Amino acid sequence: MSENQLQGPGAAPASGGGPAIGIDVGGTKIAAGLVGGDGRLLQRAGRRTPRPVSDPASEEMKAEAVEAAVVAVVRELGADAPDAPVGVGAAGWMDRSGREVLFSPHLAWRNEPLQERLEQALGRPVLLTNDADAAAWAEWRFGAAREETHVVCLTLGTGIGGATIVDGRIQRGRFGVAGEFGHQTIVPGGHRCACGNRGCWEQYASGNALGREGRGLVEAASPIAHALRAAVDDDAALVTGALVTQLAAEGDPACRDLIDEMGQWLGLGIANLAAVLDPGVFVIGGGLGSASTALVETAEHSYRRSLSGRGYRPFARVAQAQLGAEAGLIGAADLARRR
Amino acid sequence: MSENQLQGPGAAPASGGGPAIGIDVGGTKIAAGLVGGDGRLLQRAGRRTPRPVSDPASEEMKAEAVEAAVVAVVRELGADAPDAPVGVGAAGWMDRSGREVLFSPHLAWRNEPLQERLEQALGRPVLLTNDADAAAWAEWRFGAAREETHVVCLTLGTGIGGATIVDGRIQRGRFGVAGEFGHQTIVPGGHRCACGNRGCWEQYASGNALGREGRGLVEAASPIAHALRAAVDDDAALVTGALVTQLAAEGDPACRDLIDEMGQWLGLGIANLAAVLDPGVFVIGGGLGSASTALVETAEHSYRRSLSGRGYRPFARVAQAQLGAEAGLIGAADLARRR
Structure with missing residues (x-):
């Protein structure tokens, strides 16, 4: 299996495991939650996505502001779950390893080593994924596409x-x-x-x-x-x-x-x-x-x-x-x- | 893995194994060959595909005639390779198990249990596959898509x-x-x-x-x-x-x-x-x-x-x-x- 396919547990996975923090970075808002092993939302948090700016010099500021918002929301949710890993879904393309955002049209990320920066800031394992992939995964695990x-x-x-x-x-x-x-x-x-x-x-x-x-x-x-x-x-x-x-x-x-x-x-x-x-x-x-x-x-x-x-x-x-x-x-x- | 995916040996397969008989049933001709484990053609054979007939009553005769031609070509090629398995590629859709032809637009096959009939006639294992799948497999194993x-x-x-x-x-x-x-x-x-x-x-x-x-x-x-x-x-x-x-x-x-x-x-x-x-x-x-x-x-x-x-x-x-x-x-x- 190549590294660019996320491995699932098979066609009929068991649910379970400890809670994890999921974050969906959209163009207008950052939705986040602490999610149980059965897919249930245990706690919610959210932020507005820092606003897009057309000035190229401030694009970089925006990318940093989005990262800061992600860090803040993880700290809020993770207070009682120090071991919870973090999954970040965003519109855009990740590289094969899941370490870099190659291109995110709405978020001013271009070839950003986002995973490493977030792991350093948070001290937790972080996984980057495409938002549509994340949503599909959830529907397959817990929703309309089970089995x-x-x-x-x-x-x-x-x-x-x-x-x-x-x-x-x-x-x-x-x-x-x-x-x-x-x-x-x-x-x-x-x-x-x-x-x-x-x-x-x-x-x-x-x-x-x-x-x-x-x-x-x-x-x-x-x-x-x-x-x-x-x-x-x-x-x-x-x-x-x-x-x-x-x-x-x-x-x-x-x-x-x-x-x-x-x-x-x-x-x-x-x-x-x-x-x-x-x-x-x-x-x-x-x-x-x-x-x-x-x-x-x-x-x-x-x-x-x-x-x-x-x-x-x-x-x-x-x-x-x-x-x-x-x-x-x-x-x-x-x-x-x-x- | 589901049964409707043919399993390959991974991204860099070794070649080898004894010879096998491959048959490509096209709309105008049946091309066949004894093929070595390295993909080389050791011997060829062929027939004209029995001609299409528009009379529905004779469609059944045509399907039988195509089968008979496949059997004949295998007997010709298999004389010196009694253990060689047989792969049959044809335009059309096979069912998930590879046992039946669901629909073959040019060949008058409709829900035909072709694999079983050919195995009985030939006394060898027979695999049915879509012709485009077979050609792609060959290009991946031995041609333009290696590695x-x-x-x-x-x-x-x-x-x-x-x-x-x-x-x-x-x-x-x-x-x-x-x-x-x-x-x-x-x-x-x-x-x-x-x-x-x-x-x-x-x-x-x-x-x-x-x-x-x-x-x-x-x-x-x-x-x-x-x-x-x-x-x-x-x-x-x-x-x-x-x-x-x-x-x-x-x-x-x-x-x-x-x-x-x-x-x-x-x-x-x-x-x-x-x-x-x-x-x-x-x-x-x-x-x-x-x-x-x-x-x-x-x-x-x-x-x-x-x-x-x-x-x-x-x-x-x-x-x-x-x-x-x-x-x-x-x-x-x-x-x-x-x-």
């Missing part, structure tokens, strides 16, 4: 995070950057993505995509979008994916159409992943995936209509994630415990 | 066959049908595919796609296609992907443009696979991949321009396959030997 041998998790938030688990091993790829499902080109020449390319899947199926489409309706002063326009007083800049999701859940037809359209794209991309990976289950989590059951249902319908070879092969399950916003920190803690 | 831990192989022929090998294990997926790379939707609403969907990758990057585009040029009586038109005496029906490839290799500008266009699509799809799988090498084989170095070079260029996150992650190698048309039978033999 499954082949798992694909999608974390729908501002973009699409992804992770694959096969026989209890997170599939990281040769360079540690597998699972970037959101950056598959699905519409050549389509919408520009923050990654620089055009037509990435996450430009069609994510919170950002939903916000963009909602803003488009408001900017066009569409009569079908009266509820959305009223909610933001015709100020398109106030439309977010979360607002569209909320209005759709309340029954607004225009916002339901947007969720439906996104579900079609989501299902198409899921069918593409099934062609490549053939998992037994797709788990849909993240803020948006957890918020909209309608989205997950539409995506499953679209997936089943789009799968190549349907009729000659079984369908994978499409399941909503079960651990909600805590999946990332629970998974990071569990990975740290089991290393 | 690699994360391998993606593309077999470019009439369509795109695919296989993934991680740490010496073929990744078959939960239901045994992973690696259907050619049926990723890459152009929503695009060309109709034989699988029933629209816009599949193999409709843009395969021998069939090349033939279709060549026929289009001839049908349009395009003045830039004078060499192609002359080669088929203006009869578009005579244009094949192989002809376009040959004229391109001879320097015809119109056919080179078609190869170039296909290389762009090929690279785009490779970048999509890199986003999901992050391998260390892409091996491009199959009849078309082996025939056109220009195609592979263009594909690599396009891949490097399309990869999401380029600049922050290493590029995988893109390598032409080394074992040519024999990869499938060499891989099937080696898999049978190592089971």
Whole structure:
């Protein structure tokens, strides 16, 4: 086994072991918790993520501020658990050894030897992991993908995070950057993505995509979008994916159409992943995936209509994630415990 | 480890063991050989694949005729190697246990307990495998992907066959049908595919796609296609992907443009696979991949321009396959030997 695959205990792991500290460093907040061996949250803590600054000189300050916040939150949680190891999940790419952050788009980390610095500051073992990998691990250990041998998790938030688990091993790829499902080109020449390319899947199926489409309706002063326009007083800049999701859940037809359209794209991309990976289950989590059951249902319908070879092969399950916003920190803690 | 992953000996396997018989059942021919433990072909044999018949009643006869041809070819090769096990690779999906062919589009096999029937007829152990998996295995063991831990192989022929090998294990997926790379939707609403969907990758990057585009040029009586038109005496029906490839290799500008266009699509799809799988090498084989170095070079260029996150992650190698048309039978033999 190569060092870039985290080893799991097999398809049906026993739970147990002492508590561990899990931290999920997001773009807006740092969520942390002391997590028991059975995956239960014993204690919570949190901080706001130090704000992004566009000045390059202050980028370094921001990276240090994020580290300081992580250290503070561990000290808070670890007071009564001096032996608890620490797992840190963050958006971005870790190197194969899990010691360095190669690139974290929102956190101003570039080739940072974060593990070593945190271990020195904390005097505890620290494991770095990708946030989507951590969330997938938690769903496999304690959530919607228990007992499954082949798992694909999608974390729908501002973009699409992804992770694959096969026989209890997170599939990281040769360079540690597998699972970037959101950056598959699905519409050549389509919408520009923050990654620089055009037509990435996450430009069609994510919170950002939903916000963009909602803003488009408001900017066009569409009569079908009266509820959305009223909610933001015709100020398109106030439309977010979360607002569209909320209005759709309340029954607004225009916002339901947007969720439906996104579900079609989501299902198409899921069918593409099934062609490549053939998992037994797709788990849909993240803020948006957890918020909209309608989205997950539409995506499953679209997936089943789009799968190549349907009729000659079984369908994978499409399941909503079960651990909600805590999946990332629970998974990071569990990975740290089991290393 | 689940039973649907064939186990390899690790990242740097020793070669050795007695000879084995490998058979590659294609749509037009059955290629077979006695293969030594070092992957070398010791003896060859072959048959035409019994011809497809559209009458459903005769489909069953065809399946039996293919089996009979496989039995005959094994008897021919096995006369001096009574203990040699047999590996049979075919286009199609095998069930997880490798005992049944679930579906083989060109071979009229549907839920056939082929392994049992062949073992009874031959009195030797028989292993069934997907032809693209077998070819990938051969390239990893003896060809372009030696020493690699994360391998993606593309077999470019009439369509795109695919296989993934991680740490010496073929990744078959939960239901045994992973690696259907050619049926990723890459152009929503695009060309109709034989699988029933629209816009599949193999409709843009395969021998069939090349033939279709060549026929289009001839049908349009395009003045830039004078060499192609002359080669088929203006009869578009005579244009094949192989002809376009040959004229391109001879320097015809119109056919080179078609190869170039296909290389762009090929690279785009490779970048999509890199986003999901992050391998260390892409091996491009199959009849078309082996025939056109220009195609592979263009594909690599396009891949490097399309990869999401380029600049922050290493590029995988893109390598032409080394074992040519024999990869499938060499891989099937080696898999049978190592089971």
